[in-house]
Amino acid sequence: MNKIKNQARPVFPFTAIIGQEEMKLALVLNVIDPKIGGVMIMGDRGTGKSTTIRAIADLLPEIEVVSDDMFNSDAYDYDVMSDVVKQQIENKVDFTTQFIKVPMVDLPLGATEDRLCGTIDIEKALNEGIKSFEPGLLAKANRGILYVDEVNLLDDHLVDILLDSAASGWNTVEREGISIRHPARFVLVGSGNPEEGELRPQLLDRFGMHAEIRTVKDPSLRVQIVEQRTKFDQDPYSCINEFYDKQSALKESIVLAQKKLANVVIDYDLKVKISQICGILNVDGLRGDIVTNRAAKAFAAYQNKDEVDVDDIKTIITLCLRHRLRKDPLDTIDSGTKVDKIVNEILI
Structure with missing residues (x-):
C-alpha cells in the first residue's frame, strides 16, 4: 500500500x-x-x-489551529493566540480546530x-x-x-x-x-x-x-547527489516512499526533543566556559552566550539526553558564534576556524 x-x-x-x-x-x-x-x-x-x-x-x-483564524492561532497556548480567539475563550464562545x-x-x-x-x-x-x-x-x-x-x-x-x-x-x-x-x-x-x-x-x-x-568537491558524492535528485524528479512518490521510515523516525525524535527541552539542564561550570569563550573572542553583547546555551540544550534534547555535555557545546558553538566576531580585514583565518581554536583550548 x-x-x-x-x-x-x-x-x-x-x-x-x-x-x-x-x-x-x-x-x-x-x-x-x-x-x-x-x-x-x-x-x-x-x-x-x-x-x-x-x-x-x-x-x-x-499543527492544530483554530478554524477560520487568519493567524494560525493555537487553541491552548496564549502566546500564539490572536486577540479574537482570546476574547472567544473569555466569552466562552465555542470554536472548532483543524490540523494543517x-x-x-x-x-x-x-x-x-x-x-x-x-x-x-x-x-x-x-x-x-x-x-x-x-x-x-x-x-x-x-x-x-x-x-x-x-x-x-x-x-x-x-x-x-x-x-x-x-x-x-x-x-x-x-x-x-x-x-x-x-x-x-x-x-x-x-x-x-x-x-x-x-x-x-x-x-x-x-x-x-x-x-x-560549500559546493561538494568529492566527485563520487556529487554523482550521488545528482542521481538522488534525478530519481526524485523522475518518480517523486517512490522516492518519498523509500525514505518514509527515515522521515518518520526523524519526525518522532524532533517531537520528543520538543517535549524534553524544558527539562534539559546545563551545568554552571559549562555556562561559565561558554561565556569565557565569548569573552576571549570579543563577542559584543550577550546574545552569543544566550543562543549557545539554548542551542546546546536543544542538541542535548535531540539526542534524548537530560544534561548538556562538553561534546554538545563543541558541536553547536561555531554555528552560534562565527557571525558575531568583529571583522578584521587583515585576518588570514576565517571566523569559524578562530572559534574552533579557542573552543579547543577552553573545552578540554
Missing part, C-alpha cells in the same frame, strides 16, 4: 539530502527551539539551500512593508467603526517557517521588521491612530550568497545561528 497521501506538489525528503550537515543541524535545532532565533545560511549558488528549507517544513508534524501542515512562507525580494506586516482598512474603520485587517506574510508565518532567499539583498528596513517580529513573537500594525497586533512566532531562515554582498553586522548578529555551505 502507498504510504503517502497524494500531495499537490511532492517535496524532496529531508533525510534524502546528502551532505550539508551544518545547515541541516541548524534547521533541526531551530525547529526544536524556535527561540534560538533563526538561521542565516550563506553559501554558493545551487547548493540546495531552498530545497533543504522546504524539506524541513514538509517533515514537521501537522506547518506553514512555510516565502518572502519575495520585492515585497513591501504592507505585504509583510498587513494593512488596516482605514475607510472601513472610520465609516463603519470596524477594525478591518488584511493579514500580511507575518500573519501567515505564525507557528511556521518564514524563508527569505537573498536576505542580503533585502531592504534593511524590512530585515529590521522581520528580526523584531522574530524576537518578540508579535507584529504590530499602526495607522492613523488605529493599532492591531497579532502573534508572529516563526523560525526565520535567511539565505544568501556572500559574493552578492554581506549583511550588516548588527543585522547578522540578530540571527541565532549561521551555517556556511
